[in-house]
Amino acid sequence: MKKFINKIEDIVTEVIDGLVLANPEILSHVPNTKVITRKNINKNKVAVISGGGSGHEPSHGGFVGIGMLDAAVFGEVFTSPGPDRIYDGIQAVVGKPGGLLLVKNYTGDTMNFAMAEQMAKDDGYNIETVIINDDIALVNSDSTTGKRGIIGTLFVQKIAGAAAESGLDLQEVKRIAQKAVDNTASFGISLSGSTVPANGKPGFIVPDGEMEVGLGNHGEPGLRREKQKSADESAEMIMKNIDQYLNLKKGDEVALIVNGLGGTPMMELNILARKAIKILQAKEVKIFKSFVGVYITAIDMAGFSFSVIRLDDELKKFLKAKVITSSLVGIE
């Protein structure tokens, strides 16, 4: 297996250790848990907590810090963290103003976060949850779980984190996070499956010359398999889907993420970003900010996703607010 790891059972612990050791000014590890918090916990504001399976680095630990997440809860690779782990995260950072759980829409995550929410409420915590379901690939499928949560999660975490940092109350932070979800659409393509270390081989094989359209972040089946397209054709297909879903109009203002899934390098992401931006510009849609990089991966999958959020003044204010995390830094 072409990976630099040690024991498979130590991966998550070592990822947590590495992240905190490399960013001691930003992050802390809560001892005996799979939870990372910001260095200086502030229980006098609403806490924003996210989490999920590992293998998506830098998400979510890379987005813990000032102006974004207060805590990230780590599951095993591609495995939702159990309710106890999530409750560890709640206990670490939630004070009187309460906490908002940002949960990607997968069966395991929604179930485990709901159980943790109930445990916390039973103990007197004030908790709300927003489900992130930005993946529009399966919008017309018969999947019973509904749309999955993928790279648009970054927008929701950034905006909700900034809203909480600004001192808004829990209901307001929840309302703004939900508004971010409602205005976000994402769509991805892959050219390969990812190799989960415990399996030692790719979860699925995409034959040369083909691509998996509408992929999930974990190697779940996509919408369909197609003949491999060029970068421009791929970007056009995705942006057409996103445009139809969001019904973008001339004069709208958006932010864009061009996200690599682990095995697709920046060279290609820049080429894809070029076309995505040109398509938006041709529609006279204003681009407030573009993020091009590796934010939510699927281990070493060759592939990418676009995510677009339609912005109003409120969302813009929180999207551009100051943030200091290990994988996203911005200056107001």
Add this chain to the structure above:
Amino acid sequence: MKKFINKIEDIVTEVIDGLVLANPEILSHVPNTKVITRKNINKNKVAVISGGGSGHEPSHGGFVGIGMLDAAVFGEVFTSPGPDRIYDGIQAVVGKPGGLLLVKNYTGDTMNFAMAEQMAKDDGYNIETVIINDDIALVNSDSTTGKRGIIGTLFVQKIAGAAAESGLDLQEVKRIAQKAVDNTASFGISLSGSTVPANGKPGFIVPDGEMEVGLGNHGEPGLRREKQKSADESAEMIMKNIDQYLNLKKGDEVALIVNGLGGTPMMELNILARKAIKILQAKEVKIFKSFVGVYITAIDMAGFSFSVIRLDDELKKFLKAKVITSSLVGIE
């Protein structure tokens, strides 16, 4: 070929376009050239210029901006830019205080930058050059070019850029850049070759269970091929080489880069960073700052490199100074 590209001959142009379109507040493209400059060119300070073959994204275009590079010159994939292209970059940003060329030590780069320097001097520009040769893998080999320039380049660009931004004169910026070079050591390992788009297949094949030690950034042969080691064993081997070269002592202060080469995801980089930091801590070497991420790639190569710089107060000051580029942002 599992890549999202369009025409092979358009790759570099499209990478440039994508980078500038995604970062209009930071970058400008000089029309009819392969040069990116910072948005607001300031010819009243020393200009810092770097460049080289493409395929190493985000380097160098991702490091153009306030407090780092004034211009980046793009060669074709894994091909040094010719002297004309480099001179375009000099003309775009160098004013009366002169310009410093930061050149990675490869035969093509050193020759082409030297020719561009001469062209500029003939036209009255004040130009100096610092050669970056941080790759200690081949330090005892019989290579006639000497040590190559690899990921330590990031330290030199950051420090020289900050020194120039602070208003120091050309000789001072050169002295500080050279001091950064002299105190930097880097070493890398790969598990696969990279696929240059024009070739369509990997430049070399590393058999399963083996690794290439002391790799170059382009798929040049490494120092030797070995049985694949665990993450911790790999980190130990590299840090031992770096430690011997820099002769690190208790109480020394350093910065560390753990760099992914394109195909190795953040999950593994965090695991590697953990061990590198623990090794330095065990020696009671103080870590001023760790950078863990994808900074200088070799397209889609699976592999990583460590780079360590020994710091004094002057180098620390410029390493932590404010920087705003598309791939490195820091707040003083």
